[in-house]
Amino acid sequence: MSQIVLKGRKAVGGTAEGEALVTKQTISTWGGVDAVKGIITERRHELRGQSFAGRVLVFPSAKGSSGWSTVAQVIRLAGNAPKAMIIGEINSLTAIGAVVMQVPTVTDLDQNPTEVIATGDWVKVDADKGIVEVTKKG
Amino acid sequence: MKLTRDEQDMLEGKEGRAKQRAMELLVQYGEALGAERFVDTNNVHLLIGFYPYPQMVTPRDSDELISKFLLDTDERIVVDRVKSFNTTHIWAIDLERWQVMEASESLHELMEVIKKYCIRTGVSITATCTPYQIGNVPTKGEHCAWTESSAVPFCNAVLGARTNTEAAHSAFAIALTGKVPLSGFHIDENRLGTHLIDVELDVNDVLEWYLLGYFAGEVCQLAVPVYQLKHAITPNISMLKALNAAGASSGGVMMYHIIGVTPEAPTLEAAFGGKKPKEVLSYGPAERRQTYENLNSATDERVDLVNMGCPHYSLEQLRDVARLLEDKKVHENVDLWIWTAHQLKAIADRNGYTDIIAKAGGHLLTDTCPLNTNLFPKGTKIVATDSAKHAHYAPAIGGVDVWFGTMEECIDCAITGKWRGELK
Structure with a gap:
């Protein structure tokens, strides 16, 4: 099994590991996620119907609504938070969203995480050091 | 982050627990953004009456409720007065005609609790996604902190003021302290165009601007589109509102330029800061038709x-x-x-x-x-x-x-x- 190490920086500290759920599409939590069910609901989203709960969510960043952190907080309160987040290009919505989601989050990586990591890969996130270790599936 | 004396004082609790908690959140937020410092703001569009999962909102003590849902803590923190001038984004229901919506009595009661809280703490009950239509009109260069994805490009692109798309938590903390992390569209270089969109069609009504914005949001996502109109038109407020709302739905367009129309784009060179576009895209009949079908x-x-x-x-x-x-x-x-x-x-x-x-x-x-x-x-x-x-x-x-x-x-x-x- 091949391993890849990505280096970036901490957005929210902590360490976690889990199976990756990867999308190349941006996410709007409000109007794109059912927080209580923990699934993506946006009509034309490639992850529609999939759950991020307990996985490491790898995505480019937030689009859309300013309801991002409101829904992120409900996701956490409902027990549906991902184990960690790897964000290609953090912005205002994903930054405050990660703070209230309270999960280890890294960004600004030396390789594009949505290219390098695939859904099902095992990912270890050390957000304090800004390091992501990817073990490719199979 | 590098803090000034007054920011450090707030963080140390010298101005009370509410400002301290707000600064704690803002420092975490600023670090997540990679911001080096804060900038002062006196114009915040808050999101305080919005509870998309009202079944999760149990406390009816307003201080407990706002502490939990906006200051993100189980500690009951009492806010005296928010510092910044502010307006409020939409609330959960029509505050007067909520029965037309068949909203529950319980949701109406929740809104009444928040209303009293707002009056006590100096939060303006405006309740609209269009603050710029009701008297919150920032001036060019003014640092703001606005929620509402469709209002943000109005602030940035149309008025030439400066904001990122803030969320409920960040906007409340910013209003309490008057401090916003210096990042994103508060910084000159990030406001320059990245993608050129050659608009080959005549965009002369609201529907056309919606289609153009929805197309641009989908292809540009978080980038800064620059629209070059083949057929010159001066869009009015309804048209620009459509462009803004669409681009922030299919994508995350917070800033754009229309050459010859918006204040930071007198010319194509100015819109791109003399640099070359990362991508040049064309919007013609096929793109228009596909966008309409997507919607x-x-x-x-x-x-x-x-x-x-x-x-x-x-x-x-x-x-x-x-x-x-x-x-x-x-x-x-x-x-x-x-x-x-x-x-x-x-x-x-x-x-x-x-x-x-x-x-x-x-x-x-x-x-x-x-x-x-x-x-x-x-x-x-x-x-x-x-x-x-x-x-x-x-x-x-x-x-x-x-x-x-x-x-x-x-x-x-x-x-x-x-x-x-x-x-x-």
């Missing part, structure tokens, strides 16, 4: 709800929709909901627009829209709208299918009960 999710022409005023209708739109409804009757199988700001409804009342809409059998409603708390009329399966933003979000939120078209097509549908719109 239309309905197939059944029998419509249950006609929903207009997302974002909240301008005075011009209120006048136009009233003219279309004069001496007309809404079909018995259809609900017609038209949304605007409370302040604009007062003017609609005075000018007779509200009466015309009511006589036709429609409702002029304020403060929110059906998406915010998923309050569609019972049994709604098919919705018609003249908003690309509503067409984008309603399927995921309400489980409904949507027709998207012009204001005229929506009113025709409200009267006949049937969708007869098409892309002309």
Whole structure:
């Protein structure tokens, strides 16, 4: 099994590991996620119907609504938070969203995480050091 | 982050626990953004009456509630006064006509609790997604902290003021302290265009600007599009509102330029800061047709709800929709909901627009829209709208299918009960 190490920086500290759920599409939590069910609901989203709960969510960043952190907080309160987040290009919505989601989050990586990591890969996130270790599936 | 003396004092609790907690959140937020310092702001558009999952909101003590949901702590923190001038984004329900929406008494009580809290702490109860239509009009270069994805590009691109899309938590903390992390669109270089969009078509009405914005958001995502119009036009407030709302739905467009129109783009060179575009895209008939099809999710022409005023209708739109409804009757199988700001409804009342809409059998409603708390009329399966933003979000939120078209097509549908719109 091949391993890849990505280096970036901490957005929210902590360490976690889990199976990756990867999308190349941006996410709007409000109007794109059912927080209580923990699934993506946006009509034309490639992850529609999939759950991020307990996985490491790898995505480019937030689009859309300013309801991002409101829904992120409900996701956490409902027990549906991902184990960690790897964000290609953090912005205002994903930054405050990660703070209230309270999960280890890294960004600004030396390789594009949505290219390098695939859904099902095992990912270890050390957000304090800004390091992501990817073990490719199979 | 590098903190000034007053910021350090707030963080150390010298100005009370509320400002301390707000600074704690803002430092975490600023570090997540990679910001090096804060900048002062005295213009915040807050998101305080918005609870998309009201079943999760149990405390009815307002200090406990706001501490938990906006300051993100189980500790009960009492806010004295918020520091910054502010307006508020939409609330969960029409604060007066909530029964038309068949909202629960419990949700209405929650809003009353928040209202009292706002009055006590100096939060303005404006309740609109269009602060720029009701008197919050920042000046060029002013540092702001606005929620509402469709209002943010109005602030940045149209007015030349400066904001990122803030969320409920960040905006409240910023209003308490008057401090916003210096990042994103507060910084000159990030405001420059990245993608050139050659607009080959004539964009001369609201529908066309919605289609252009929805196309641009999808292809540009978080980038800064620069529109070069082949056929020159000066878009008005309703058109730019459409462009803004659409680009922030299919994508995350917070800033853009229209060459020769918006204040930071007198020329193509100025829009790109003398650099070359990362990508050059063309918007022509094929892109327009595909975008229209992406927005239309309905197939059944029998419509249950006609929903207009997302974002909240301008005075011009209120006048136009009233003219279309004069001496007309809404079909018995259809609900017609038209949304605007409370302040604009007062003017609609005075000018007779509200009466015309009511006589036709429609409702002029304020403060929110059906998406915010998923309050569609019972049994709604098919919705018609003249908003690309509503067409984008309603399927995921309400489980409904949507027709998207012009204001005229929506009113025709409200009267006949049937969708007869098409892309002309």
